[in-house]
Amino acid sequence: MSNEDGPVKATQVKLVLLGEAAVGKSSLVMRFCSNDFNENTSPTIGAAFLTQKCRLENRIVKFEIWDTAGQERFHSLAPMYYRNAAAAVVVYDITKASSLEKAKAWVKELQRQANPNIVIALVGNKLDLVSDESGASVAPKSKPAAEEPANEAEESETDAEDDATPPPPATTAAAGDDSSDSLRQVSKEEADEYAKEAKLLFFEASAKTGANVSELFTEIAKNIPDETPTKPAAAQGQAGRRNGARQGADSGVDLGERQQGKKGGCC
Amino acid sequence: MDEEYDVIVLGTGLTECILSGLLSVDGQKVLHMDRNDYYGGDSASLNLTQLYQKFRQTGPSENLNLGRDRDYAVDLIPKFILSSGELTRMLVHTDVTRYLEFKVIAGSYVYRDGKISKVPSTEMEAVRSPLMGLFEKRRAKNFFQYLQNWKEEDPATHQGLDINKCSMKDVYTKFGLEAGTQDFIGHAMALWLDDDYITKPARATVDRIILYTQSMARYGKSPYIYPLYGLGELPQAFARLSAIYGGTYMLDKKIESVNVGEDGKFTGVTSAGETVKAKKVIGDPSYFGAGQDLESGGKVRVIETGKVIRAICLLKHPIPGTDEADSCQIIIPQNQVGRKNDIYIAAVSSAHNVAAQNVWIAIVSTIVETSVPEREILPALQLLGNVLDKFVSITPLYSPTSPGTADNIYITKSYDATSHFETVVEDVFDVWQRVKGEKLVLKKREVEVEA
Numbered sequence A: 001m002s003n004e005d006g007p008v009k010a011t012q013v014k015l016v017l018l019g020e021a022a023v024g025k026s027s028l029v030m031r032f033c034s035n036d037f038n039e040n041t042s043p044t045i046g047a048a049f050l051t052q053k054c055r056l057e058n059r060i061v062k063f064e065i066w067d068t069a070g071q072e073r074f075h076s077l078a079p080m081y082y083r084n085a086a087a088a089v090v091v092y093d094i095t096k097a098s099s100l101e102k103a104k105a106w107v108k109e110l111q112r113q114a115n116p117n118i119v120i121a122l123v124g125n126k127l128d129l130v131s132d133e134s135g136a137s138v139a140p141k142s143k144p145a146a147e148e149p150a151n152e153a154e155e156s157e158t159d160a161e162d163d164a165t166p167p168p169p170a171t172t173a174a175a176g177d178d179s180s181d182s183l184r185q186v187s188k189e190e191a192d193e194y195a196k197e198a199k200l201l202f203f204e205a206s207a208k209t210g211a212n213v214s215e216l217f218t219e220i221a222k223n224i225p226d227e228t229p230t231k232p233a234a235a236q237g238q239a240g241r242r243n244g245a246r247q248g249a250d251s252g253v254d255l256g257e258r259q260q261g262k263k264g265g266c267c
Numbered sequence B: 001m002d003e004e005y006d007v008i009v010l011g012t013g014l015t016e017c018i019l020s021g022l023l024s025v026d027g028q029k030v031l032h033m034d035r036n037d038y039y040g041g042d043s044a045s046l047n048l049t050q051l052y053q054k055f056r057q058t059g060p061s062e063n064l065n066l067g068r069d070r071d072y073a074v075d076l077i078p079k080f081i082l083s084s085g086e087l088t089r090m091l092v093h094t095d096v097t098r099y100l101e102f103k104v105i106a107g108s109y110v111y112r113d114g115k116i117s118k119v120p121s122t123e124m125e126a127v128r129s130p131l132m133g134l135f136e137k138r139r140a141k142n143f144f145q146y147l148q149n150w151k152e153e154d155p156a157t158h159q160g161l162d163i164n165k166c167s168m169k170d171v172y173t174k175f176g177l178e179a180g181t182q183d184f185i186g187h188a189m190a191l192w193l194d195d196d197y198i199t200k201p202a203r204a205t206v207d208r209i210i211l212y213t214q215s216m217a218r219y220g221k222s223p224y225i226y227p228l229y230g231l232g233e234l235p236q237a238f239a240r241l242s243a244i245y246g247g248t249y250m251l252d253k254k255i256e257s258v259n260v261g262e263d264g265k266f267t268g269v270t271s272a273g274e275t276v277k278a279k280k281v282i283g284d285p286s287y288f289g290a291g292q293d294l295e296s297g298g299k300v301r302v303i304e305t306g307k308v309i310r311a312i313c314l315l316k317h318p319i320p321g322t323d324e325a326d327s328c329q330i331i332i333p334q335n336q337v338g339r340k341n342d343i344y345i346a347a348v349s350s351a352h353n354v355a356a357q358n359v360w361i362a363i364v365s366t367i368v369e370t371s372v373p374e375r376e377i378l379p380a381l382q383l384l385g386n387v388l389d390k391f392v393s394i395t396p397l398y399s400p401t402s403p404g405t406a407d408n409i410y411i412t413k414s415y416d417a418t419s420h421f422e423t424v425v426e427d428v429f430d431v432w433q434r435v436k437g438e439k440l441v442l443k444k445r446e447v448e449v450e451a
């Protein structure tokens, strides 16, 4: 319900989420989508994807955010998933070293399969679980990952039977070189270096506290070229075109549109 | 895996994926597995590497200059979607249209006396069409107007014909339609593969003509639409629907056995040494012994009902005589070439993101009638001009031997020789009825998810 709907045209951008199970992909989206104007606060069950606008100085980027729906869990993600994606958020959990390896594998896969101009952001999630740094307002250090009831309730994209996150391994300061981070397993420097090498945007964030979440999406938006050449599929099928039945030269069709007129019995 | 599922689905072909999606939406706990590491089974679309691997066990040959591998999505079965047909209804009902983008197929053509003509899609084209003489056009017009006005409940519109009882032959006779026009109506519009329909009650044919004309009227040009990036997108889209509603997906899983208990009823499936339990199993014939020798004592679950020959042809030009169409269907009615079954050509191109620039993919198909099927498709190959490369398959079609209600093993049918998906959706309805014991009703979704 934004009150001003300026003349600025919105660029529609398909964004896909990737990463190991339980790193917080869905949580990041929920944080991002329900923090803003409340158009999408209660997605219906089985929502195909969520949408969220991002206002930049000179334009609006409208994200169409696709979650994996759990299909990546057994390496069974369909190519359709990243088809035409203009952006990808690859998430790992900073308290779980193996999740970065998985993230790297996803980046490789994207660079091989996806649109060559795709903007990829690497995100180390669950920043709240390590001691305070970089201005993130950190939740009191109680039992981690246990309480996010608000998000869970609204979530519709994740599997119904989401197995609860196994609490991060209780190893003490394994890879962490930051002095006081007991749970950290991936250092910021290591991830940052990899991100630079692979030409990715990079953030450490927390879906729980919201730290860096809107910054992440804003930065992605800024990196999306003004006129995205590849429109996401859904942009076309949806509200966009109401103009007439017959198609233009490209003969693309909108199936939903003429539903009502169609029935008319069997002549 | 100690979880127990309501339904295990084997194979990610379109039929299985639609069923999986509908069952998950229905609240069933579904595990969906495939022996391949890609979606789609027999209804997949392959890139060049996969295509050459499947047919030649080699890579694509360099000197054909076919372009980038990733630009290709070559369908294994040639089918288009009738734009007012049941698959469209299914796509809209389940809202998976949001994952897909469609384009109209540019034209439908029919072969007559050695050349092809467009099936008229507008009145103007109909008037100019060489397919009928002036007087015959008038007779045809009377026939089409009869169909347009026909109402079940209004006997005045029946003009003395009870189409539920009388044969299609009676209808043709009443309107005085010539043999060539009958061929056109029965094969290019009603899309019958052979002439058996002529002596059967006219109703089925009338319904098919109406479906065809409604589809034609919907977007013009042709009655067909086609998904960008190939037909393989369709199973993927329904698989996503299933996943969003809680379905679990496992590709690349060899299925070692489908297990039954002492009472002969299904108990579970074993893959990679692990057994998963479920109440029911649904799968394509290849998971239930299709094409395998019958081991003694093993239950025969599927039988062969015929064979289809399909020839995937790569061209660097549009099909001659189609006005440079980026896509088309060509029907060669059986009478025209002395056969019992029609030969079809389905062509798509880079306009549908299924091939590199300036490459056309034409698939010729027909039901096998002789012991040298490759010779049977020659009339179609001759219409294509120079063919760069050709991949021929002869595929047996299988049907289940029992409905599955006794043992909770529900088997789908192979993809047949028809040019569209109507029979696929029929199979979905049929399997649903067997599995659930009630009719599948597609309610209009109440909730519109807004963009």
Ligand SMILES: Cc1cc2nc3c(=O)[nH]c(=O)nc-3n(C[C@H](O)[C@H](O)[C@H](O)COP(=O)(O)OP(=O)(O)OC[C@H]3O[C@@H](n4cnc5c(N)ncnc54)[C@H](O)[C@@H]3O)c2cc1C
Residues within 6 Å of the ligand: B119, B120, B121, B122, B123, B124, B126, B127, B129, B131, B132, B137, B138, B140, B141, B144, B145, B148, B213, B216, B217
């Ligand atoms: C090869 C061939 C195919 C034909 N297919 C059809 C047909 O599918 N349906 C049909 O009604 N007539 C069909 N005709 C009949 C033909 O359209 C008429 O004889 C011609 O259009 C005379 O036009 P009119 O202005 O006198 O008729 P009108 O009374 O103006 O038109 C009769 C009605 O038929 C519709 N119509 C015309 N052509 C088509 C078409 N190709 N597909 C769908 N609707 C059409 C018109 O929109 C109109 O509602 C076909 C004729 C030929 C030669």
Ligand SMILES: Nc1nc2c(ncn2[C@@H]2O[C@H](COP(=O)(O)OP(=O)(O)OP(=O)(O)O)[C@@H](O)[C@H]2O)c(=O)[nH]1
Residues within 6 Å of the ligand: A019, A020, A021, A022, A023, A024, A025, A026, A027, A028, A070, A125, A126, A127, A128, A129, A144, A145, A146, A147, A148, A158, A159, A162, A164, A165, A205, A206, A207, A208, A209
């Ligand atoms: N402490 C903390 N927990 C988080 C954060 N983000 C997510 N979680 C928790 O991690 C668990 C998994 O989060 P999801 O968002 O479901 O993760 P996902 O990546 O979508 O998981 P799958 O859909 O199963 O692949 C949940 O219990 C969340 O509450 C975070 O920033 N901090």
Ligand SMILES: [Mg+2]
Residues within 6 Å of the ligand: A025, A026, A027, A067, A069, A070, A157, A158, A159
């Ligand atoms: Mg999730």
